[in-house]
Amino acid sequence: xxxxxxxxxxxxxxxxxxxxxxxxxxxxxxxxxxxxxxxxxxxxxxxxxxxxxxxxxxxxxxxxxxxxxxxxxxxxxxxxxxxxxxxxxxxxxxxxxxxxxxxxxxxxxxxxxxxxxxxxxxxxxxxxxxxxxxxxxxxxxxxxxxxxxxxxxxxxxxxxxxxxxxxxxxxxxxxxxxxxxxxxxxxxxxxxxxxxxxxxxxxxxxxxxxxxxxxxxxxxxxxxxxxxxxxxxxxxxxxxxxxxxxxxxxxxxxxxxxxxxxxxxxxxxxxxxxxxxxxxxxxxxxxxxxxxxxxxxxxxxxxxxxxxxxxxxxxxxxxxxxxxxxxxxxxxxxxxxxxxxxxxxxxxxxxxxxxxxxxxxxxxxxxxxxxxxxxxxxxxxxxxxxxxxxxxxxxxxxxxxxxxxxxxxxxxxxxxxxxxxxxxxxxxxxxxxxx
Amino acid sequence: xxxxxxxxxxxxxxxxxxxxxxxxxxxxxxxxxxxxxxxxxxxxxxxxxxxxxxxxxxxxxxxxxxxxxxxxxxxxxxxxxxxxxxxxxxxxxxxxxxxxxxxxxxxxxxxxxxxxxxxxxxxxxxxxxxxxxxxxxxxxxxxxxxxxxxxxxxxxxxxxxxxxxxxxxxxxxxxxxxxxxxxxxxxxxxxxxxxxxxxxxxxxxxxxxxxxxxxxxxxxxxxxxxxxxxxxxxxxxxxxxxxxxxxxxxxxxxxxxxxxxxxxxxxxxxxxxxxxxxxxxxxxxxxxxxxxxxxxxxxxxxxxxxxxxxxxxxxxxxxxxxxxxxxxxxxxxxxxxxxxxxxxxxxxxxxxxxxxxxxxxxxxxxxxxxxxxxxxxxxxxxxxxxxxxxxxxxxxxxxxxxxxxxxxxxxxxxxxxxxxxxxxxxxxxxxxxxx
Numbered sequence: 001x002x003x004x005x006x007x008x009x010x011x012x013x014x015x016x017x018x019x020x021x022x023x024x025x026x027x028x029x030x031x032x033x034x035x036x037x038x039x040x041x042x043x044x045x046x047x048x049x050x051x052x053x054x055x056x057x058x059x060x061x062x063x064x065x066x067x068x069x070x071x072x073x074x075x076x077x078x079x080x081x082x083x084x085x086x087x088x089x090x091x092x093x094x095x096x097x098x099x100x101x102x103x104x105x106x107x108x109x110x111x112x113x114x115x116x117x118x119x120x121x122x123x124x125x126x127x128x129x130x131x132x133x134x135x136x137x138x139x140x141x142x143x144x145x146x147x148x149x150x151x152x153x154x155x156x157x158x159x160x161x162x163x164x165x166x167x168x169x170x171x172x173x174x175x176x177x178x179x180x181x182x183x184x185x186x187x188x189x190x191x192x193x194x195x196x197x198x199x200x201x202x203x204x205x206x207x208x209x210x211x212x213x214x215x216x217x218x219x220x221x222x223x224x225x226x227x228x229x230x231x232x233x234x235x236x237x238x239x240x241x242x243x244x245x246x247x248x249x250x251x252x253x254x255x256x257x258x259x260x261x262x263x264x265x266x267x268x269x270x271x272x273x274x275x276x277x278x279x280x281x282x283x284x285x286x287x288x289x290x291x292x293x294x295x296x297x298x299x300x301x302x303x304x305x306x307x308x309x310x311x312x313x314x315x316x317x318x319x320x321x322x323x324x325x326x327x328x329x330x331x332x333x334x335x336x337x338x339x340x341x342x343x344x345x346x347x348x349x350x351x352x353x354x355x356x357x358x359x360x361x362x363x364x365x366x367x368x369x370x371x372x373x374x375x376x377x378x379x380x381x382x383x384x385x386x387x388x389x390x391x392x393x394x395x396x397x398x399x400x401x402x403x404x405x406x407x408x409x410x411x412x413x414x415x416x417x418x419x420x421x422x423x424x425x426x427x428x429x430x431x432x433x434x435x
Numbered sequence: 436x437x438x439x440x441x442x443x444x445x446x447x448x449x450x451x452x453x454x455x456x457x458x459x460x461x462x463x464x465x466x467x468x469x470x471x472x473x474x475x476x477x478x479x480x481x482x483x484x485x486x487x488x489x490x491x492x493x494x495x496x497x498x499x500x501x502x503x504x505x506x507x508x509x510x511x512x513x514x515x516x517x518x519x520x521x522x523x524x525x526x527x528x529x530x531x532x533x534x535x536x537x538x539x540x541x542x543x544x545x546x547x548x549x550x551x552x553x554x555x556x557x558x559x560x561x562x563x564x565x566x567x568x569x570x571x572x573x574x575x576x577x578x579x580x581x582x583x584x585x586x587x588x589x590x591x592x593x594x595x596x597x598x599x600x601x602x603x604x605x606x607x608x609x610x611x612x613x614x615x616x617x618x619x620x621x622x623x624x625x626x627x628x629x630x631x632x633x634x635x636x637x638x639x640x641x642x643x644x645x646x647x648x649x650x651x652x653x654x655x656x657x658x659x660x661x662x663x664x665x666x667x668x669x670x671x672x673x674x675x676x677x678x679x680x681x682x683x684x685x686x687x688x689x690x691x692x693x694x695x696x697x698x699x700x701x702x703x704x705x706x707x708x709x710x711x712x713x714x715x716x717x718x719x720x721x722x723x724x725x726x727x728x729x730x731x732x733x734x735x736x737x738x739x740x741x742x743x744x745x746x747x748x749x750x751x752x753x754x755x756x757x758x759x760x761x762x763x764x765x766x767x768x769x770x771x772x773x774x775x776x777x778x779x780x781x782x783x784x785x786x787x788x789x790x791x792x793x794x795x796x797x798x799x800x801x802x803x804x805x806x807x808x809x810x811x812x813x814x815x816x817x818x819x820x821x822x823x824x825x826x827x828x829x830x831x832x833x834x835x836x837x838x839x840x841x842x843x844x845x846x847x848x849x850x851x852x853x854x855x856x857x858x859x860x861x862x863x864x865x866x867x868x869x870x
Contacts, residue, residue, distance in 0.1 A: 029652075034584075131582070137728035137729065139574075143577075146577065146753060146756075149465065150465075150749065217464075292457065293735060294736045295735060296736075298732070298734075299734075300731035306726070310582075310585045310725065313727075318581060321758060322759075323756060324756075325468075329467075330464070334467055
């Protein structure tokens, strides 16, 4: 067993338990596939007594996860604790410093500290693998780091949060509203008790920041991701979008602009018939546009024990086979500081829903206000008879292409308009790059 | 440059030229990504004078590709000649024997001789990489060999031939018939002058045999693939299928049965709303069902200079980084001889189209014949008024699940039936495993 890869796992939640199960159940295959045994030497978790349905006999238990970083008999530390700071960060830093390989599923950690951690890994010649941090079981990190090396990447469009996609799909199929479906998702375990990270777009932004670095050779730059969540999307919007031939998705987009790398997470109208529009329920998907490969779309389960453990195993197997890739493809010292184009300059067409006062002349006044704000209208839809308690009717405008700052001014004007109740809801339309 | 990976390329068609271009244009990035330069040392092709739009100054020209296998200054031979026998096979065998790594886009070679070539590579400790042999730019070989190592694979469903998918998509959107669309595809360069390998399903079967070996740990077994092409599919079938909520696709399927590994390539009715049904035009896609990861779908361009060269680069980069994986994951000597279940035992529901004589009582007679043949009917569609020159009307039956041998007997009976003209066309319905 002297040539085995000796593994320590910190964190035994569902994913950690899933990894332990695969190592045990597929041991013979994995040894043959790697040319050496994968040996689970030690684990660490908070509660030693909990029944996780796994056999840990012969595996050392460490109450302190930091013991894994200093253990002389461990080659690879698998970090499954989570969180961008605290013990997870300390453990990964200490493990790399001690010259141990690290595999982690921790998207927040990599999004916030990826560049520095990559430098630490490279200075010791060890791996920092994080396949499970992005899109669960979808091998998108491997695709970006290895398979697409011959390509200059033009853009990435992802559905990277299964909770949001589940909620939006449910809203679409049942016609129920956000709060209602969210509660169900929480009851089913698809959404956390505090759903902010998911529905607010932060989780998707963590993953996007990682993918953007891989795509464009820039430092991981989570702070510059423009983030909007799905909280304001209503069943009405989804129904209107459907009438127009679109689905509403929370998209995570990274693309090159003349000024640098745009990173943005927000709800978007995606044309039906494109691969991303067809991604339903808890599924994730990533569409990569490369100059040689063209459009490549990977779709699969973005979370859960099996898919995430599958991704962790991918990282472990790579290390066992001796593949050490710079965490962000090129040495971290060569990653470019990302230029940060202002979101205000971003252009697209927009879906704009507002509640109009139901009086003669209100539509004329509103369209005039939009024209004065330099917004050119492609389409107006007003559905009669369905006013809210105050007799206001939903009106939807689809605009021609305009920039964010013009749209922001228009929304401010409309919010103050006597014929409009509240601030209009805006959803960007993404119909260009998705094939 | 002493640590560079020294490359020889045999074959400078569009793919070979594409590889040369990427090596030149992305040289800086590739050196940074691999930690060493990728150095094109020599090339060999038939016509030295042809203008390929590439700069070969400083690159040795070999009239005889076999010189690459024996050259002392080459570490990796890239075989882009094609064909399962002849010079391509000789070159790959000689290169491996000489202890050189090999990357190839040659699906026929790997499908016919994969197991033996893998043994040759493993005995010398070199790589035999063939990402470009399956589904062009889609990194499915890497996904199977590396990313999914933690999974037991349950099935693979692929759209692996872009020519067929283009033809079927065109037939669907234009209502034109096979021969007509094929001719256009030939004029556009999407189909070969002799289209047999593509439209007959052989090309897809080559790729499927490779994927099946990767999925199930069995020897590559092309001879046991059940192959049917798309030649008999008519626009009528596609229209009927659409009415039933299906698309017609040439599917390549490998799955475990109680008796072994079933490998089959044939037209199939795929339910709309599933990922594979949405794959249109020249795109390829592979849906993998793994016990941990669940359904994973990869979609992209399956052919052409850019996508195929991108895949060849993936293979080259892996070798430069020192990743040597057994060609079929586990050592070739451990690959199991595949048990070969008979296609006759395969079960599915079927689409059955026949031309019925237009007389009172003919439908009753035909349905009675089907009942006598133990075929249970789920649905019958007859379109009135549209008879052919002889007054025969297309009638379509959708059957409940039955086995192939029962269906074969029924078709033979119907072909002899006085109320039926010709042998009924049968298309399998695949609605189980696609999510």
